[in-house]
Amino acid sequence: MNYKSDILIIGAGGAGLTAAIHAKESGADVVVLTKEYPTRSQTCMAQGGINAAFGNVTEDSVEAHIQNTLKSAHGEADEEMVRFMCGEALNTVEWLDSIGVCFSRTSDAKIAQRTLGGASAPRACYAQDYTGLKILHTLYDKCLSKNIKIVNERYLVEILKDNNNNVYGAKTLNIRSGELEIYEAGAVILASGGYSKIYGHHSTNSTASTGDGIATAKRAGAKLIDMEFVQFHPTALKSSSILISESARGEGGYLLNSKRERFTNELAPRDVVSRAINEEIVKGGDVFLDIRHLGEEFIDKELPQERKLAKLYENIDPVYEIIPIKPVAHYTMGGIEVDKSAQTNINGLFACGECANHRVHGANRLGGNSLLEIVVFGKEAGINAAKYALIKKESKESIIVEEDSILHDLEHFTNEIDFYILREQINNLLYKKLGIVRKKSEMQSLQVELLSIKEKVPLMGVSDKSKIYNTNKIEFLEFRNMLDLALEVVGGALSREVSCGAHYISE
């Protein structure tokens, strides 16, 4: 069965839902697909805040926001795009406020702001430590008020384009029924998230951050850039990689080594702090986050999630004890190349959010800029895709170029090798050899290992033959995407021979 709309959006996180609202307001009819449900995405995990230089707490300026962002990007950002994003930040947060996001407030009735790493002023507008959750849910409510169609539990299999490089839709697997479906559209917006989960349990991310949209776009001919730039968040819980928000350091938390001494500037950009922590760990030491001096009342008011998660996963109460931490993969700066209108090199294929690379983060993203990016560029993608789709409405040549045969091939895969075991192997290899500090020789051996695993893919497969809600099959398809992206990351890392931001070469 074929479904048709002006705009098809893949992904229902902050970027996808923002794009949907603006595409709909531009007069297009919109269908949003998600492999989960609309409020489950990675966006809900963003805690720290969304940057906008209001200067509500101390003096600040858009120019300072631009300069902080450019500095952290290590020369790899596009200044024009950074200027655009930081300039739009104030309107963006005001818009979010106008649709009902429950931002925390100051005593004089302004949106509260706090300092995150690399920022010269308290700039991150926040909603306790639930900023992403509250933005995402409000965007979802806004979508419902606009009668936007959201279809749940559809997995992207292929982006469809004709022989003139024009996108005309997507093929998806209905996870519930096991049937393939075709969604035709005048324009497609990918808002499918990043690929941090290639690091598996060495990542703060949701199980869903498997980079499906990026890998699928690559297969369709889209260009990926800067894939080697992976941000490692300095403070994840040591045993579970659960994120402890940067706001814990922003509010005054210390980092301590095995001797219980501070060893670094806690508020330096994330790449710098992660390397300092890594150095301690490589020396054989442990690293802890200490927020005891902030006091119980403050912790319960400003960092309630952190307290709950530390208790659950580490069996420690941060009000009284120091928290064991380690840096893990948190955000992927690389992604699908897009132009100023958020369009990829495939006509009518747009991208926004973490799957896209708008070149605003360069080699290292600042805390508080990712929520900003998804709303600023989600809007651009929505408006521009609607323009595109409404103009080209009549002229469509749907000649299928070449179909991805994976689902057909999969039926003949032998399942001699357990891909769950290989998945974990790859996760560990990547963390070790393509992590915070990288060596050329290790990356080369990693590339060889990944290529040899890729050759063995036909010997893997799925043991569950059910059509209904086959998560074994979905996880295999995700595994294939992650393997492809791991090769892109190591390829990018090998071709960039000089250290830059999150890509740090030793030797």
Place this chain on the structure above:
Amino acid sequence: MKIKIKKEENFIEYETELQDVTLLELLNEIKNTQDNGLAFSSGCRSSVCGSCAVRVNEKEVLACSYKVKDGDSVEALKNMKIIRDLVVNMDKAFTFNVKAKAWLHTNSEQASLNYEDEKINELQSDCILCSACYSACPIYAVNGDFLGPFSLTRVWKYVSDKRESGEQKKIRDIQDNGIWDCTLCNECTVVCPQNISSKADIEKLRSKSAQYGYMDPNFSNSFGGGFGFDGTPSF
């Protein structure tokens, strides 16, 4: 540790070496090493995405925040169609947000929120739509049209927001199959992983409704009739 998971009609026993882990960690271990076909949902692992609500020993929990114990029985949420194993179809519960019109109706441009105003609906805006409350709700179990706990909490979130200037319209939309159908049994509060009380929010919506002239239809019926909204007697 041994646990039982309900698949189709039967509880299947699984045994693993893991100790002191969350239920979600245990489910992942079972799936990766023993039963690749085991179906369950998960996402953030930190209780904010709402994907992994299930029932353990007949009580709703998030698998990622529940420390699993030897002998636990795990099954899917109630009052929703089971797709497979622990996965239910939540589409219908989500549609109640549409039916209840759980969004900001009209933004009052003049409203400025201060610290105290923000706290009024801070808790309600913590909702993660995990659907545990729909599973636990005895009214939803018998009336599939009942708007239900999380959608009514969401409406209260907007009604209590100083930025909402369309309060009366929002109240109008939750009268039928809405606030008056609740028996205030408090089951939703007990199971909410975010400590939200939809029951309390429903009570607040009732008081607000009374201010706009709405009455409890059960109350008026029990006295053999009452007065319509226009003041005329209705029998």
